[in-house]
Amino acid sequence: MLRLQLKKLITPVLIGMLALALAACGSSNTNAPASTGDSNSTPSSAPFEPVVIEHELGSVKLDKAPERIVVMEFSFADALATLGVQPVGVADDSDPGLIMDEVKDKLGSYTSVGSRYEPNIELISSLQPDLIIADLNHHKNVYEQLNGVAKTIVLNDHQADYNTMLANYEVIAKAVGKAEEGQKRLEEHNQIIEEAKGKIKNADLSILPAVVNPKGFFAHSDHSYVGSFLTSLGFNDPVKDETPYPQLSLEQLVETNPQAVFLLPTEEVTIVNEWEKNPLWDKIDAVANGKVFTVERRNWALSRGLIGSERIVQDLTANLGE
Amino acid sequence: MRETSPYKPVKQKRQALLLFLFAFLALALGFFGNLKWGQAHVSLLTLYEAVTFQGEDKAHLYIQTLRLPRTITAAIVGVHLALAGLLTQLATRNPLASPHIFGINAGASLAVVSGLVLVDGLSLFGSVAFAFAGASLGALLVWALAGSQQQKQYVRLALAGIAVHFLLSSLTEGMIILNQHSTDSMMFWLVGSTSEAAWDDVAALLPFTAAGLAALTAMIPSFRLLILDDAVAAGLGGRVALVRSVAVLLVIALSGSAVAICGPIGFLCLIVPHIARYLIGEKLTLLVPLTALLGACLLIYADLISKFIAFPFESPVGIVTAAIGGPFFIYLARKQRRNAA
Numbered sequence: 001m002l003r004l005q006l007k008k009l010i011t012p013v014l015i016g017m018l019a020l021a022l023a024a025c026g027s028s029n030t031n032a033p034a035s036t037g038d039s040n041s042t043p044s045s046a047p048f049e050p051v052v053i054e055h056e057l058g059s060v061k062l063d064k065a066p067e068r069i070v071v072m073e074f075s076f077a078d079a080l081a082t083l084g085v086q087p088v089g090v091a092d093d094s095d096p097g098l099i100m101d102e103v104k105d106k107l108g109s110y111t112s113v114g115s116r117y118e119p120n121i122e123l124i125s126s127l128q129p130d131l132i133i134a135d136l137n138h139h140k141n142v143y144e145q146l147n148g149v150a151k152t153i154v155l156n157d158h159q160a161d162y163n164t165m166l167a168n169y170e171v172i173a174k175a176v177g178k179a180e181e182g183q184k185r186l187e188e189h190n191q192i193i194e195e196a197k198g199k200i201k202n203a204d205l206s207i208l209p210a211v212v213n214p215k216g217f218f219a220h221s222d223h224s225y226v227g228s229f230l231t232s233l234g235f236n237d238p239v240k241d242e243t244p245y246p247q248l249s250l251e252q253l254v255e256t257n258p259q260a261v262f263l264l265p266t267e268e269v270t271i272v273n274e275w276e277k278n279p280l281w282d283k284i285d286a287v288a289n290g291k292v293f294t295v296e297r298r299n300w301a302l303s304r305g306l307i308g309s310e311r312i313v314q315d316l317t318a319n320l321g322e
Numbered sequence: 323m324r325e326t327s328p329y330k331p332v333k334q335k336r337q338a339l340l341l342f343l344f345a346f347l348a349l350a351l352g353f354f355g356n357l358k359w360g361q362a363h364v365s366l367l368t369l370y371e372a373v374t375f376q377g378e379d380k381a382h383l384y385i386q387t388l389r390l391p392r393t394i395t396a397a398i399v400g401v402h403l404a405l406a407g408l409l410t411q412l413a414t415r416n417p418l419a420s421p422h423i424f425g426i427n428a429g430a431s432l433a434v435v436s437g438l439v440l441v442d443g444l445s446l447f448g449s450v451a452f453a454f455a456g457a458s459l460g461a462l463l464v465w466a467l468a469g470s471q472q473q474k475q476y477v478r479l480a481l482a483g484i485a486v487h488f489l490l491s492s493l494t495e496g497m498i499i500l501n502q503h504s505t506d507s508m509m510f511w512l513v514g515s516t517s518e519a520a521w522d523d524v525a526a527l528l529p530f531t532a533a534g535l536a537a538l539t540a541m542i543p544s545f546r547l548l549i550l551d552d553a554v555a556a557g558l559g560g561r562v563a564l565v566r567s568v569a570v571l572l573v574i575a576l577s578g579s580a581v582a583i584c585g586p587i588g589f590l591c592l593i594v595p596h597i598a599r600y601l602i603g604e605k606l607t608l609l610v611p612l613t614a615l616l617g618a619c620l621l622i623y624a625d626l627i628s629k630f631i632a633f634p635f636e637s638p639v640g641i642v643t644a645a646i647g648g649p650f651f652i653y654l655a656r657k658q659r660r661n662a663a
Contacts, residue, residue: 118499214438214449215518246635249517251384252361274520280383 048177055171056136057143057154065177066131070124070150072116073157074099074298075165076133078305079172081106082185089113089127100298102307125149133172157304159244161228165304189306196313197233199321206238208258208286211245211301212270217253218245225304229312254280260320261286264297293319338608341601345615349397352622356393357385359626361634387520395519396625396639397618398527399580400590404617405538406577407591408598408610412548413569415476418655420591421577423483424570427586428490429460430578431512434585435494439501450526450582457578460490461570514587514640516625523583530579534572535614541568542606549604587621587640589647594620596654620646 048065070089071077077090081103089111092098096112111127114120117138124132129150137158139146146152153175155168166186173182209226211218220227222237224244231237238258239246248256253275261284263272275281286292299311358369364381371377372385406421414423422428433456434449441448467482494512544565547555555562577591598613624642631637 115499249361249388249636251388252634254380254384255362271518274518278383278387278520279378280380280387283380283383 051174051177053153053171053175055153056156057140060151060153060175062131062151062175062177066129066151066175068127068129068150069131069133069176070113070127070129072113072119072132072134072139073304074103074116074302075157075160075168075304075308076155076172077107078103078303078307079169080176082306083173083176083178083181085176085178086110088129089124091116091119098298098302100296100303100308100311102311103303103305119146121145121149131175133175160304161223161225162232162309163228165225165309169306185306189310192310193233193313196317199317200233204234204236205259205291205320206236206257207260207262208238208253208256209262209264209300210248211264211266211297212272213266214270216247217250217271217275219248219253219256220245220301224301226300226312229309233313233316250275250278250280254283257285259285259289260291261293262300262315262319263292263294264300265294266297291320338602342612342615345612345619348619349615349622352619352626353393353397355626356396356622357389360384360389360629391521391524392516392519393622393625395523395527395583396516396621398524398531399516399584399587400594400617400619400621401614402527402531402534402576402580402617403587403590403621404594404598404613405534405610406573406580407617408595408613409538409545409569409573409576410591411595412545413566413573414479415548416480417596417658418592418651419480420589421573422487422586422588422591423464423480424573425460425464425483425486425490426457426574426577427460427581428487428494429456429458429463430454430581431586432456432490432494432497433459434582435497439497447526450579453582454578457581458574460486461574461578465570512585513638514585514643515628515636515638516584516621517628517636517638519583527579527583530575534576537568537572538610541565541572542610545569545606549606585638585640587643589643589651590617590620590624593647593650593654596650 048062050061050063053060053062069080069085069087070091071080071087072091074092077087077092077099080087084106086106086108087110090099090107091113093116094112094114096104099107111123113123113127116135119134119139119142121142124146132146132150132152134143134146134152134154135158136154136156139154143152143154153171155171156164157168160168169186170179170182173179173185207230209220209230211220219239219241221239221241221244222228222231223242227237227239227244238256239248263270265272281287293315295315296311299308299315302308303311357373358364358366362381362384364372364384368377368379368381369385372382373390375386376382403421410419410421410423411417416423430453433452436456437449437452464479464483464486467486468479547558547562547565548569550558580587594617595609595613598609598616602608602612621639621643624646625639627642628637628639631641
């Protein structure tokens with residue numbers, strides 16, 4: 001009788017323990033919390049003129065320069081970093097390692113507000129922000145809630161190409177009261193890009209940037225950020241697809257036959273390790289010409305801002321320059 | 323009630339022979355279709371050269387290193403899943419059961435997702451081992467919950483299976499949400515896909531196929547007990563519990579290995595045994611081989627269709643089997659009710 005009852009107990013307890021253990025494993029590694037007390041943003045030198053910012057879901061009137069900003073995408077963090085503004089909160093998917101080092105240094109300490117896909121409204125609200133910059137695709141449905149917490153600007157970032165990013169940059173610069181600095185930084189950026197263009201020979205190569213993980217090879221077509229940036233530099237997109245991130249099979253990749261490949265691995269071991277063993281891999285022009293390069297995914301595909309793009313041209317000139 | 327069984331037994335030997343011949347032809351045609359059509363155009367001559375292993379051009383290599391192993395994997399996985407489905411339905415006496423009621427799919431999914439999140443640089447072999455271990459653990463958990471008492475075991479098995487399935491699935495979902503960036507690619511696997519199958523996968527599957535088929539063939543006489551009422555079977559001197567345990571172990575080996583390679587491909591396990599039973603009747607010596615053949619056929623054709631849903635991009639084959647299987651399941655459930663009424 002007793003044995004039976006004990007038996008009845010054991011299974012649920014075991015399951016409970018399993019569930020707990022798994023929950024513990026999955027729990028997010030919280031970023032070093034920032035000192036939320038002091039003001040993180042540098043006050044702008046010029047007096048702030050009240051501005052009205054038009055964005056994807058309406059318009060926002062800002063009477064004074066926002067001081068406590070929460071950004072919901074990496075590219076917004078990139079933009080603030082170039083303007084010398086430090087956000088109080090960043091949605092970094094609870095992994096500061098996803099932000100490129102250069103941007104991270106400039107951001108200083110910030111509070112991670114967790115996932116870019118499922119914003120933690122409570123956490124965001126606890127930071128008492130006075131401006132939130134959100135993404136159209138990921139945050140359209142929570143716009144009302146975010147707007148309830150603080151004035152919210154919604155920009156199309158996730159599906160932005162290079163030119164959209166430049167336009168977004170100007171909006172952000174204006175919103176934080178640094179339109180002039182922004183303009184100057186943009187000119188600087190254009191100069192860097194022009195210089196790089198001069199260094200890159202045979203810029204009519206077909207180049208395929210691709211995020212690779214253990215299960216798949218995700219090409220970035222010219223509808224993606226990197227792809228559009230590369231075509232704006234004069235390179236050719238070998239995929240030519242409507243979708244920004246089509247998943248390619250090895251057969252398709254060989255048919256696509258890019259002349260250079262930039263791999264953006266998410267992990268150390270990816271599907272490419274398997275594909276390299278296949279004799280088909282050597283039939284790709286990029287492989288035959290020794291033009292397969294591994295670069296950082298966070299610089300190429302996540303940052304999607306001025307700093308990120310400047311790192312991309314650095315990688316390009318280093319690998320394809322003279 | 324006009325019939326005792328919902329299926330019309332086909333008694334004539336010649337008809338059975340024709341049926342097998344037809345199934346073989348369909349399988350051969352499916353093989354040809356899968357080798358011939360894909361993202362790149364391949365001419366018939368090239369196809370011939372490739373399968374006879376002469377020529378090293380791109381097109382030859384597509385066939386030799388990608389399409390051939392993929393098609394063979396699809397066929398083997400089809401056989402595994404169909405037979406696992408048949409055995410599940412026999413062992414649980416539940417015509418609507420499929421191996422996921424043993425927690426196999428959910429266990430394997432959880433194990434693979436955990437492996438991906440916790441272990442950096444998980445190899446193919448590693449993820450297969452993880453999936454298989456997860457499948458077995460899921461099944462053990464269900465078994466432990468259902469208990470070994472004879473009475474009403476079927477009902478408890480089904481309830482325990484569903485409970486464990488949902489528990490493990492929820493944990494998998496949780497892991498995916500908490501680790502979104504590193505688990506993006508899992509979605510493809512979680513629907514079930516053969517698109518990345520290589521010769522390594524074929525080699526990993528074959529031992530399970532050989533052992534599973536050998537054990538199954540040897541056990542066919544004993545499995546007949548499972549069709550009988552428990553009391554009758556026991557009265558005849560059969561060790562029903564033992565036979566049932568062997569059946570469940572076979573289900574784990576067959577579907578666990580299939581899930582490990584291709585992810586949980588739904589509905590195939592459920593519908594193929596029914597189609598086979600409808601065509602050839604309950605006699606296990608005929609039913610088992612026909613189920614295996616039809617399983618291979620169905621998955622090969624589903625795989626071919628999956629290549630063209632979003633051409634030139636791959637779709638997971640699980641979408642196709644679900645699209646075929648969903649309506650069929652509803653049909654079966656309605657039919658069961660009519661028969662019961």
